[in-house]
Amino acid sequence: MVYNTRNNTSGISLKRIILLLVLSCLSVANGWAQDTKTATISLSYLQTDSTKTLKATVLSDNKPVKGPEIHLYVKRMFGMLPVGKAVATDTLGEALINFPMDLPGDKDGIINMVVKIEKDEIYGSVEVEGSAKWGSKPKGELSEWGARSLSASREKAPMTLVVVSIGLIIGVWGTVLWLIFQLFRIKKAGKQIKKATEAAI
């Protein structure tokens, strides 16, 4: 075959056809990708006496989705705690994740959680928040805080210490006051006698 090496811009060459094909394939694929199907996750909370299970149902266009991995996170003060392993949805679009029985919630026992699909090929990233009263009661404040103790503030001194110190202080300083009173009596006694001797003279 003789290749035409001249700069021939007229007509459609083989190179161009290949290029066009490739480009069109890419755009189709691109279109496919951009055309991410939107998926929604709905949560339901299944609880028995000894288990807590989160059921996440993934639907897209009201049809269950099989395959995407569901990640469960619990919202915490400084970040999100991953709970359990990622579970892929089954044919019904459902994924069951076990929730630990002893994870503390807030003071009312409520757990705020986030369920995510992360960077799925088809559905991208989806997340939904939920909350359930699944938290075990936190231990609350430090049990000793507010109680009377040696390390507490001045108002919360141990009772025995307060009683004994005040008792001792009153006892000793009472004596001091009595002694000072004696001094006044000595002074008065001297004045009386002086007056008496002066009167006698």
Next chain:
Amino acid sequence: MSQHAHLGADNIAHLTDEEKREHRKEIREVVLRPLRHTGWAGWLWIGFLSVIFLIGCYAYYLQLKNGLKVTGMRDYASWGLYISNFIFFVAISLVGALISSVLRLTSFDWYRPITRIAEIIAVSGVLFAGLIIIVDMGRPDRVLNLFIHGRIQSPIVWDVIIVSTYLTMSVLFLYIPLLPGIALCRDQLTEKPKWQRWMYKVLALNWNGSHKQWSMMKKSIAVICVLIIPLAISIHTVTAWLFATTLRPGWDSTNFGPYFVAGAFQAGTACVIIAMFAFRKVYGLQKYLTEVHFNQMGKLLVFLCLIYAYFNLNEYLVPAYKMRGAEGKLLNDLFTGHFAPLYWSVQIFGMALPALLLLWKRARKPLPIAIIAVFVVVAAWFKRYLIVTPIMLHPYTPIQGVPQAWTIYFPTWIEIAIVSASLAGVMLIITVFSKFFPIISIWETLENEGIELEEMDNPVK
């Protein structure tokens, strides 16, 4: 009390009234002489002490201006000379209770001329203890916080309460037996300036020796005697607890309370011996501070040194047997390391040697015993330093990553100046007191010899 054996006093109860009055006149003359006349040596001494005190005041001004960084203390040795000086002052102030009270409750009457010396040492000691602790504070402008926000759980608050209580009690214990002496000054020192005579008049509380006054005075003394012993023991126990309530190796000891109290009695007694010697020499009081007194004080000092040695043995031998962790490193440092020369000098020259030497009667004569007492007091001061700072340089965690100066402690001139000023201040108070009030308790000395001043003042007609 005058029925008991009077050691060293000629029982002159058999003398006639006229002879007794002569005797009383003589003692009054001798005791009042230093109040009447101060020699050039006295003025020099007072001047010298005043200069040291003023230098210390200037040093404190510098410390107030620039903060505690002018001292040698840093984050590790955060307690230094001021705190060890504080313990030393509290220690010597216990002797007032020991001599004026403990001995008073026994039948040993020989000590009675010494009570006032012991008491003035106690008063000035505890006064300057309170002052030096304010010097150590980082924010002395906030000292009122101790009263507004004080926590009863804190050993420092216990210390503040008990120091002020003991100071008050000691002032009363000094003042009440002094009443006859003040009355004497009021009546006899007529050549003194007006303000001084006014002071005697006011302080004498119209004392005229009536039965009523004597009985009130003696009753008050009896009450204080009983109360001041637990107070004195408490003050130094609580001061010991400033250290024993911490978790530091070396301070974390159950022995600290009695250990400190025993050391306090020993150091205080030595102070009294030195003061006795000084007053006897300078004021010519040989007849009243006799060799017998020094002999007895010497025996007392031996006894106290031995008790203190017993507590030292418990304090150092038992941990040394175990050599636990950080404590072991500290003990090595004290016995054979950096602090060894100071530690062994203190133990030998301040405790072991005095106890041995004073067993020998010749050593209990005034001059030798005074010299030995000086060693005891100086060693006692350094012992307090050894209790405070080496422990702070041996924490549980190794000291790393800090400036070199923080790994050691050496006091700066400011600390030395302020501490010297406090020592000068104590001696100044004692000296000035002895210039205004009789340093010997005349009525108690006479009682010791069998003369009851109360009877002399109120002759049965």
Next chain:
Amino acid sequence: MEKTHKEDSQRRKFLKFGLLAGGAALTGWGVQKKLYGDSIPDTGSKVKVMTADGKLVEVDSAHLTKHVSETAASNAAAREGIEGRKFIKVIDLAKCANARKCISGCQEAHNRAAPVEFLKVIKMQDTNLTAPYWMVQGCNQCDNPPCTKVCPVDATFKRKDGIVLIDNERCIGCRFCMAACPYGARSFNWGKDWGKATTGVDGTCHSPIGENGPVMGTVQKCDFCPERSLKGELPACVTSCPNGTIFFGDENEDVVTNGEDIFRLSELLRDRGGYRYLEELGTEPRVYYLPPVERNFPFEEDKEIHNSTE
């Protein structure tokens, strides 16, 4: 005529008294200010500010103190602490490589510089046969704190969120708490502006009560950065560490994180054999350590001397 004379002299007396009293007060305030007040030199550049009663005045920019939190907690609120939290720290000794970024991060956050360091990185070697390791130490915010027991004026106190805080407005500088702390966690402001950062850094973290920089003659220490926690930020040391050594969290939530990794606290301590320093002293510290096993890298000696000058 007489009346005005009397009035005059009374007025004079009042003025004199007023001047004296005012003078005394000013001197007292001046002395206090001189001893403990601001010692920053003027920069010369003035800034216009409005005073509380609506007047516009010009102040040298050096004397402006920038407050991070305008809703600064009252003394009482700061003494109680953040509701419902129990802060806890876990330090993974397997990760510490003596980078010392925690120290400099903490200094920056608190407006400090050498020689003041709230955190220390110490080379520890427990026995002759066991390997050395680097140990980060700060205040353990103990649950049975030996320091709050001995403070005579309630200037250091335990909050219900676990933090042991210092009130630098009340501290009298007796240093009893420093003597009582067996960990040596506390340091002291020995002079004016002791260890104050000179680079003009305005830290994001100020101790809640009365601390906008070093307060002369008072005590200071690591405070678990409560001002940052209020904003949902981790303490400065946690975020500064390049190796993720320090974990921080809330014991009530049973979670700690070093900024990147997040763990359940109870699992971490159980699986990694967590322990506390000087446990036998009974201070109940709130800082746990994970032993240096399976280290990421071998132990390396220090190549330079740190913090050697005052």
